[in-house]
Amino acid sequence: MVAVANLRSVSGGRLTDPVEFEVGFVVEGGGEVRRRLVDVADVAFEQVPAVRSFPSYRGQRNYPGLYWAACIGAHVGFESWLERDEAMALDFDASVVGFAAQPFWLWWPDTRRARSHAPDFFARRRDGTGVVIDCRPTDRIAERDVAAFDATAQACDVVGWDYRLVSGHDGVWLANLRWLAGYRHPRYLDGQVAAQLLDRFGSPTPLMEVAAQVGDPIAVLPVLYHLIWSQQLSVDMALRLDAASIVVRAGT
Numbered sequence: 001m002v003a004v005a006n007l008r009s010v011s012g013g014r015l016t017d018p019v020e021f022e023v024g025f026v027v028e029g030g031g032e033v034r035r036r037l038v039d040v041a042d043v044a045f046e047q048v049p050a051v052r053s054f055p056s057y058r059g060q061r062n063y064p065g066l067y068w069a070a071c072i073g074a075h076v077g078f079e080s081w082l083e084r085d086e087a088m089a090l091d092f093d094a095s096v097v098g099f100a101a102q103p104f105w106l107w108w109p110d111t112r113r114a115r116s117h118a119p120d121f122f123a124r125r126r127d128g129t130g131v132v133i134d135c136r137p138t139d140r141i142a143e144r145d146v147a148a149f150d151a152t153a154q155a156c157d158v159v160g161w162d163y164r165l166v167s168g169h170d171g172v173w174l175a176n177l178r179w180l181a182g183y184r185h186p187r188y189l190d191g192q193v194a195a196q197l198l199d200r201f202g203s204p205t206p207l208m209e210v211a212a213q214v215g216d217p218i219a220v221l222p223v224l225y226h227l228i229w230s231q232q233l234s235v236d237m238a239l240r241l242d243a244a245s246i247v248v249r250a251g252t
Contacts, residue, residue, distance in 0.1 A: 021155045024105040026051055037106070041159040046098035046124035051105050054079055067091075069099070070184040070229075076121075077101045082135045083120055085174060086166050088181050090123050090133075094231050099123035108151050117148040131162040138167045176241045183225035193223045194232075201233055201249045208243035 021037035026049045054064040054077040066075040067087040078084040078101060090099045103122035107114050121133040134149055141149075149165050156163040169177075193214060200210045211220045224247075227233040234250045235241060 020109050021158060022107040024051065024107070025103060034107075037155055037158055040104075044124070045103040045122040045130065046100050048100055048103050048122075050077055050100070050102035051118055052102055054101075068185075070186070071096060072098050079120075080135065082137060082166065082168065085169055085177075086121065086133060086135050088177055089169065090121065091184065092177055092181070092229065092231075093123075095125045095127075096123045097126050106152055106155055108155070110147075115148065115151070117152055119152055129160070129162065131164065132156050133164055133166060135166045141167075170238070172240055173237045176235075176237050179241060180225055180229040183222050184229045185226075188222045188226040189230075190219075190223050193220055194227055197224055197227060198232060198249055201247050202252060204246045204248040206243070207235070207241075207245045207247050210247070 022034055023037050023040050024032055024034040025040075025043065025045065026032050030049075032051065054066075056064050062080045063084075064077065064079045065084065066077055067084055068074070069076050069087065069091045071091050076087050076099065078087055083101075087099070087101070090096050099121050101121055102118050105116050105118050107116045109115075119132045120135045123131045123133065125131065132152060134152065136145060136149075153163040196214045197210065197220070200213060207224065208217065211217045211224055214220045224233070228235055228247070231250055233247050234252075235245050235247050239245065
C-alpha cells in the first residue's frame, strides 16, 4: 500500500563514529535541547512538539494543515498532501500507538560543514520499537535530499529504529482509507449497533447485506465504517470499498 523510494548513498559511506550524530528536540516547557543521538534512544519522540512550525502563506506551493489522529486524540501537523496521507496511514496502522510530526533535528558532519534534517514523523509501535518516516515524491528527491535521507537511515540504525522514505500510496487503498478516516472519531461508535454488526460478520458477508439486516443503513453504516477503521472488522483494502465488499470480523 505504501510506496517506499530506494535510496542510493551519496554521503561517501557510513559514518564510522555514531557519536557524531546529534539530535535537537523540544522538551516540556518549550525549550529545545541538543544531545548525542546515542543518549536519546529512550525519549518518547511520539509525544514531543514539532521542532519547527508549519507556515501557511498566500501563493505557497505546498499544502500545510492539521490532521486529527484518532490513535492519540490530538492534531498532528503536515506540510503536504503526501504527509497528510501518511499521517492518516499511521493513524490507521493498528501497530502504531502514537506519532508526532517534525519530532527532532538531526545533525551530522558533512565533508565541509555540519548538516541538519528534520524527519517528517516519528511513530511508536505497540512493541515499543520506533520508526522514523520521511515523505517525498520520487521525482522531487534531489541529491542533497538523498544524502539527508541516507544519513537519517544510518542514524536510525544507531539507536535501533526503523526508517522508511514514503514516496506515495496505492490509489485504491488510499481512496478507501480516506473514506474510512471520515468515520474515525469515537462519536460514530454506537455500542449496541456495533455488537450486532460484530455478531453478524462472524463469517464473510457483503457489507450492505448486513447493514440492512441490522437497521436503517443511514444509521448503521457510520458504525460499520468506524469498526473497519478501528480494525474490529476486516475488508480487503486493495479492492474498492462498496456495497458488495466482503467484510468479516477481525481474527475470524
